[in-house]
Structure formats: structure tokens, C-alpha cells
Amino acid sequence: MTSPKPVLIATDLDRTMIYSRNAFGTAEPAALCVEHLEGAPLSYMTVAAADAMTALASVAAVLPTTTRTIAQFERIRFPGEPWAYAVTSNGGNILVDGSPDRQWRRTVDAAVRAGGATLAEVGVALRDRIDDSWVLKYREADELFCYLVVDLAATPDDFLAEWDSWCRPRGWSASRQGRKIYTMPMAVCKSQAVAEVRTRLIAAGRLDPVAPTLAAGDGALDAEMLAAADRGIRPRHGELEELGWTHPNLTVTSATGILAGEEIIDWFTAALPGRVADSTV
Numbered sequence: 253m254t255s256p257k258p259v260l261i262a263t264d265l266d267r268t269m270i271y272s273r274n275a276f277g278t279a280e281p282a283a284l285c286v287e288h289l290e291g292a293p294l295s296y297m298t299v300a301a302a303d304a305m306t307a308l309a310s311v312a313a314v315l316p317t318t319t320r321t322i323a324q325f326e327r328i329r330f331p332g333e334p335w336a337y338a339v340t341s342n343g344g345n346i347l348v349d350g351s352p353d354r355q356w357r358r359t360v361d362a363a364v365r366a367g368g369a370t371l372a373e374v375g376v377a378l379r380d381r382i383d384d385s386w387v388l389k390y391r392e393a394d395e396l397f398c399y400l401v402v403d404l405a406a407t408p409d410d411f412l413a414e415w416d417s418w419c420r421p422r423g424w425s426a427s428r429q430g431r432k433i434y435t436m437p438m439a440v441c442k443s444q445a446v447a448e449v450r451t452r453l454i455a456a457g458r459l460d461p462v463a464p465t466l467a468a469g470d471g472a473l474d475a476e477m478l479a480a481a482d483r484g485i486r487p488r489h490g491e492l493e494e495l496g497w498t499h500p501n502l503t504v505t506s507a508t509g510i511l512a513g514e515e516i517i518d519w520f521t522a523a524l525p526g527r528v529a530d531s532t533v
Contacts, residue, residue: 254458256454256457256458256459256460256463257311257312257313257453257458257459257460257463258311258312258460258463258524258525259312259313259463259464259465259466259520259523259524259525260312260313260315260446260449260450260453260459260463260464260465260466261308261312261313261314261315261465261466261467261468261520262315262317262339262442262446262465262466262467262468262477262481263314263315263316263317263467263468263469263516263520264317264318264319264442264468264469264470264471264474264477265316265317265318265320265325265328265330266295266318266319266320266429267429267430267470267471267487267489267490268468268469268470268474268486268487268490268512268513268516269297269301269305269330269468269513269516269517270286270287270295270296270297270328270330270513271295271296271297271509271510271513272294272295272296273296275430275509275510276296276509276510277489277508277509277510277511278509279507279509279510279511281298281299281300281510281511281514282298282299282300283296283297283298283299283510284296284297284298284299284302286302286328286329286330286331287327287328287329288327289327294327295328296510297331297510297513297514298510298511298513298514300514301510301513301514301517302331303331304514304517304518304521305330305331305332305517306331306332307521308332308517308520308521309331309332310332311524312520312524313453313458313459313463314332314335315335315337315338315339315446315449316328316330316335316338316339317338317339317343317442317445317446317467317469317477318338318339318340318342319340319341319342319429319434319442319471319473320340320341321340321341321393321394322340322341322345322347322352322394324340325338325340325347326350334349334350335347335350336348336349336458337449337452337453338350339442339445339446339449340394341393341394341396341397341440342396342397342434342436342440342441342442342473343360343440343441343442343443343444343445343446344357344360344394344396344397344440344445345357345360345394346445346448346449356445356448360396360439360440363437363439363440364396364423364437364439364440366439367423367437367438367439368421368422368423368424368437369422369423369424371392371395371396371397371398371437373422374398374419374422374424374435375390375392375398377418378390378398378400378415378435381411381414381415382400385406386402386403386406386407386408387400387401387402387403388400388401388402388403388431389401396437396440397434397435397436397437397440398434398435399432399433399434399435400432400433401431401432402431402432402433403431404431407433411433412426412427412428412433415433415435419435420438423437423438423439424436424437424438425438427471427472427473427491428472428491429470429471429472429473429490429491430490430491434473436473441473441476441477442469442473442474442476442477443476443477443479443480446465446467446477446480446481447480450465464481464482464483464523465480465481465482466481466482466483466484466485466520466523467480467481467483467484467485468484468485468486468516468520469484469486469492470486470487470489470490470491470492470493471490471491471492472491472492472495472497474486474492475492475497475499478492478499478501478502479499479501481501482501483501483502483503483523484499484501484502484503485502485503485504485505485516485519485520486502486503486504486505487504487505487507487508487512487513487515487516488504488505488506488507488508488512489508489509489512503519505519
């Protein structure tokens with residue numbers, strides 16, 4: 253039996269680890285395509301980041317943790333795979349060796365039902381508030397939550413705040429990540445799924461019981477996960493940067509864009525036992 257891993261790393265993917273060409277920022281480093289859509293390249297990491305993630309996954313328990321649906325996650329060839337566990341659907345699904353854990357999903361579904369409005373009720377209320385002049389797509393994800401793809405310039409300034417205020421008394425919340433506006437049940441969150449995976453890894457002897465949990469993410473849907481971790485890091489871009497969000501255990505990268513992903517992996521690596529974190533990070 254292999255030795256238990258000394259650290260658990262829960263990391264968001266889009267605009268934290270992987271980047272579209274439009275999200276590169278001003279840098280043009282050597283990059284590796286890690287996702288294709290309908291045969292076209294879509295998401296990238298720097299070559300250095302991909303190499304560093306492969307090395308990190310060999311010595312730490314790395315947990316990809318994303319708001320993507322299962323199908324969207326499966327498009328990614330994230331360095332270090334195959335993954336014993338992955339969290340998708342913002343915590344609504346846990347994948348075990350690539351397959352959804354049905355018991356976890358039943359637990360989540362029960363919590364959503366107990367929390368307030370149904371997805372169908374929320375969807376009706378949301379569609380009553382939008383129109384084609386600024387909404388490009390309406391999507392429901394894994395029968396858990398819904399999101400809009402919007403024209404940011406045409407989106408009404410007060411829409412997000414007004415919609416969020418409608419959602420919260422009904423057990424939901426709204427947030428924006430790039431061109432997407434997510435409407436999410438409060439019962440569905442990444443931090444709870446990360447805690448569940450941590451418990452399972454410790455019970456199986458695959459994670460040291462005293463191992464710290466480190467986390468990375470850039471969006472409002474990552475905030476709870478970052479706050480719950482022993483230490484967290486976010487890039488100097490994205491929704492949390494726009495909100496000025498901080499926390500006592502939080503580090504913010506120096507870099508923006510795709511180079512921030514490289515910096516985050518270096519920060520994770522520096523936190524491994526026997527390594528001394530770079531004080532400039």
C-alpha cells in the first residue's frame with residue numbers, strides 16, 4: 253500500500269488552472285491545449301504549468317473541483333489524470349474513478365428539495381426576467397442549476413442584484429463568472445463535496461489525517477471553498493478580484509491571466525511538506 257498523501261489540493265479549473273485564448277491576458281507563453289470542443293482547441297495551460305501539475309499530482313491528492321457539468325468536465329485532459337475523485341456541478345456530483353457517485357447525488361438532491369424552490373420554479377421566474385436582447389443562451393446543468401450566457405455590455409446593470417435578491421429567500425443565489433450568470437441552490441457547494449472526498453480519502457488510508465486542505469479558485473462560487481480550506485489562493489483576476497474578496501487564509505497571485513495558473517501550481521508545490529513557500533507569492 254502506498255503512503256498516505258501529505259496534502260489535499262482542491263482546485264477550480266476555468267480561469268484558475270485552464271484558460272481560453274481570450275483569457276490569456278497579455279502573456280503569450282508556450283501553451284498546451286487541454287480541451288477541444290467539436291474538434292477545435294478551447295482551453296490551455298502553459299507548458300510549465302502542465303508539467304508542474306503532473307509532478308504535483310504524483311505526490312499530493314489533487315481534486316479537480318469545478319462548476320462544469322460532468323460532460324463538460326470530461327472534455328478536459330487535465331495533466332495528472334486519471335483522477336480517483338473529481339467534483340463537478342459545483343459540488344452536486346462527485347466522480348469516483350470517472351463515474352458519478354449516486355449516494356452523494358441523492359444526498360444533494362434531498363438537501364436542495366429541503367432548501368426551497370425547485371429548479372423548475374426558478375427557471376420559470378428567471379425566463380420571465382430575460383430576453384434575447386442580452387441573453388445568448390439559457391441552460392440547465394445536470395438537473396441541478398441553471399445559467400445564462402449573456403452579452404455583458406447589454407446586460408441591465410441591476411439585473412444580477414435584483415435576481416439574487418429574489419433567489420436568496422428561496423434557497424438559491426445568483427453570481428456572475430465571465431459571460432455566465434449562474435443561479436445555484438445554496439445546498440449545492442464545492443466545500444461540502446471537498447469535505448466528503450477528504451473523509452473518504454482518510455478512511456481509505458490515502459490521505460494523512462492531519463494533511464492540510466489547500467484550495468484555488470477565481471469566482472464567487474469558489475469563495476466558500478477557499479474560506480473552508482486551511483489555506484487558499486486566487487488569481488488576480490476574475491469575479492473575486494472584481495469583488496475585492498479576501499480572507500485571513502488567502503493568498504492572491506502576482507500574475508494575471510494564464511500565468512496566474514502557473515503561479516498557483518508553484519504555490520501548491522511550495523506548500524508541500526519539506527518545501528518553503530516563496531514569500532513573494
